[in-house]
Amino acid sequence: MIRTVGAAILAGSLMAQPLAGDEPDLPEPTHTILQFSDLDGWAEDDHDAALAVFKSTCRDLDDPDWRALCAAAEDAGSGRSFFELFFRPVLIEDGSPALFTGYFEPELDGAPRRSARHAWPVYAMPPEAQEAQPWLSRREILTTGVMNGRGLEIAWVDDPVELFFLQVQGSGRIRFSDGRVVRVGYAGKNGHEYRSIGLELVRRGTFEAHEVSADRIKDWVRSNPGVGEELLHHNPSYVFFREVSEVPAHLGPLGAMNRSITPMRSIAVDPRYTQLGAPVWVEKDGRAPLRRLMIAQDTGSAIKGAQRADVFVGTGAEAGREAGTYKDPGRMVVLLPIQRAYALLPGHAQ
Structure with a gap:
């Protein structure tokens, strides 16, 4: 998955791709244990909804502390009581401001088949692209006929611009x-570095930088045939x-x-600071403030930092428009098992 599309277009990042290796010289994070009364809006949240999402991935946490909590979650009668009894809120900071x-x-x-309307293929990854990195560029893949007649088409879609943004996502x-729905996920890429078409515009x-959004770019490409297609070729990266x-x-x-994520309850985080599967209290400000307990169930190459999170808004165009409005400050607080939380304090024996 990817962060806000407009921001991703400028940053040139692909969320669904595997994370690159750890960056050198990571800032040493600080840890501050808070009380639940310190969390703005905590009492008003639907903790039972958060507990259900937590349980969907807690069985995948291979650690004694988390396994014990997962077992307790199955018998929890109240979501709020469960989180308050077994966790402590920990503010993890690395010196960078929060960004949601x-x-x-x-x-x-x-x-399922090509037609005059559905003329753009969604490709599976050919074996030679897996073996040779980098492989052919986007332009070469789409113009040389190298993919023709090989049965690599998963489906055909009606809009090359939407297909390009599907690859970004x-x-x-x-x-x-x-009425049938086919869901597709990231299989790999051709090995070329992503080039931002937003930055190119x-x-x-x-456009000015503040004007760039997914909808503005889509409209511009469609209104400028030929030149618009050439703009898409500016990005040599191609996702299968x-x-x-x-x-x-x-x-x-x-x-x-590798579990389904939940709209407005799942977030993407930087796993170097926030463990996948952990509950995270989100205090997002901006146009649409959020005060909600979410679960860290996703990652992405654009999500870097202790106070950096990407909120999964949902599926479809309306969710996309809403997601595109998010670029907000605030605060995120990770809920950790009690013993693990106190072990982070300075001077505590590890």
Whole structure:
């Protein structure tokens, strides 16, 4: 998955891709244990909803502290009582301000076979692309015929611009006219570094940086045929997909824990600071403030820092528009098992 599309277009990041190696010289984080009464809006949240999402991935946490909590969660009668009894809120900071963005799962109009309307293929990854990195560029993949006649088409869609943004997102759903839905997920890429088409439009003077958004870019590409296609080729990176048939259409896409994520309860985090599967109290300010307990169930190459999170908003165009408005300050507080929380204090014996 990817963070807010407009921000990702400027940053040139692909959320669904595996994280690169740890960056050198990471800031040493500080840890401050808080009380639940310090969390703005804590008492008003739906803790039972958060508990249900926590339980969806807690069984995957391979650590004695977390396994014990997962067992306790199965018998918890009250979500709020469970979290307050077994956890302590820990503010983890690395010196950078908090930033919340949003991401979503796009939904495209498609068909199982090519037609005049559905003429753009969603490709599975060819073997030679796995073996040779970097492989062919986006332009070469789409113009040389190297993919033709090989049965690599998962589906065909009706809009090359939406397909490009599906690749930026890294996963999505394709809806056929008979009502069938095919979900696709990231399978790999051609090994070329992503180049931001948003930054390119800013460099050309087409937009100011603050004007760049997914919708503005889509409209510009569609209004400038030929030149618009050439702009998409400016990005040599090309993402291949796999069909994720094991995930029912009514559930969210798979996150980094290989489990479905939940709209407005799942977030992407930097796992160097926040353990995947941990509950995280989110205090997002801005146009649409959030005070909510969420679960860290996803990651992404653009999500870096102790106070950095990406909120999964949902599926489809409306979710995409909402996610695109997120670029907000605030605070995130990780809930850790009690013993683990106090072990982080300076001078505590590890």
